[in-house]
Each structure stands twice: as C-alpha cells, then as structure tokens.
Amino acid sequence: MNPAVSAFAMAIIFGSSSFVSNAPQSSASSPNQTTMPLPAQGQSIQQLPAPAPVAPIGTSSNAVQITNGPVGEIVTDTTAQVAWSTNVNAGTTLRYGTDPSHLDQAAGMPWGGLTHRVMLKNLTPNTTYYFKAESAQGQGTGTFAETGQSSFQTKPAGQQESRR
Numbered sequence: 240m241n242p243a244v245s246a247f248a249m250a251i252i253f254g255s256s257s258f259v260s261n262a263p264q265s266s267a268s269s270p271n272q273t274t275m276p277l278p279a280q281g282q283s284i285q286q287l288p289a290p291a292p293v294a295p296i297g298t299s300s301n302a303v304q305i306t307n308g309p310v311g312e313i314v315t316d317t318t319a320q321v322a323w324s325t326n327v328n329a330g331t332t333l334r335y336g337t338d339p340s341h342l343d344q345a346a347g348m349p350w351g352g353l354t355h356r357v358m359l360k361n362l363t364p365n366t367t368y369y370f371k372a373e374s375a376q377g378q379g380t381g382t383f384a385e386t387g388q389s390s391f392q393t394k395p396a397g398q399q400e401s402r403r
Contacts, residue, residue, distance in 0.1 A: 302382040303329045309372040311391035312356070316364040316398055319391055322356045323372045327380060331355040335370035339388060342369060350376075364396040 308323030321333055331351035334342040346357045355374065362368065373385045 302380055303327050303374050303376075303384045305372060305374060305384045305386050309333070309355075309370065309386055309389060311389075314391050314393060316394040316396050317360065317362050319359045319362060319368065319393065320356060321359065321370060321372070321391075322354065323374075323386065324354050325351075325374045325384065326353075328352050329355075329374035329384070330376050331357060332373040332375065333357040333359070333370055334373065335359065335368050337363075337366060337368060339369040339390070342371065342388075347373075362393050364393050364398075367392045 304326045306324045306326050309321050310323070311319055312322050313320040329351060330347070332345055332347035334345050336342040336344050346359055347355075348357075351374070355372070359368075367390055369388055369390045371386050371388045373383070375383045
C-alpha cells in the first residue's frame, strides 16, 4: 500500500485534525495502484459524524405484544380452543392446568402468525382449567409476551359445545 494512503487512513482512524505527508511521492504510478489526492499542507480532514444508533432488537418499540385475548372460543366436555392475537408473528404456547398455582401442561406450536389458536384435547368433563398464553420470539425482535391467568370450565359429560 502506498505510504501516503496508509498515513491518510491512519489519520482518519485516529481522528487527526490535520494531515501532512512526509512520505516520498513517486511520479510514476503503476496501473494496479490507486492514488488518492492528498490535502494541501495546512488543510484539515473533516471526519464525518457517526450514524445515529439503531434501536437494538427486542426494545419496547418493536417488542411482541399480545393485543387481544386469550379467550376460550369453543369449549366442550373434553376439548377447548383458546385464541389470542399479537402485533408481530410470534410463537404460540398455552400453559394450562387444573391447579391455578401450577400450570403443568402446555400446548402450542413452535411458530405462529398474528392470530394464535390452540386446541386442548383429553380434558376432564365439568372441570375448571386455568391458563395463560405466551408468545415468544416475536419475528425479528427476540422478545417474549405473556398474559395474566384466565380460566374456562369444560361442559358436563355429553353436553353440547359452547362458543364465546
């Protein structure tokens, strides 16, 4: 690399306010060598300001948020469908159980869209189930959202479904 170009690059990197080259200048340049014009003696090189910082992934400005629900849409004696919505594409997990302090079961999909629906099967008739929705890994955000706890009650054995 040309010594003058090296010195010029060093001046930019280290923020020198002026640049004077003491390197010998060759009048003959090779065809593969690029030459850069040097500032005249006494002129300064202005360093451009750094670009504005980009908001990091997962900040409140782009974090996944649960915007609607969750709601028990369809409840039968042995099944329930629970749905909710998010502001960005995100994962789908529903934690549920019969003990409100221990939601020991989970259902869902590794990835979802904006609308999330989970079908719970093999539920016990005439039983209250507690649940909370989780949406993780919001598309491009790496964030996580969860709802407060809600509940639904399955119908007595053999009774028709109910829709909300």
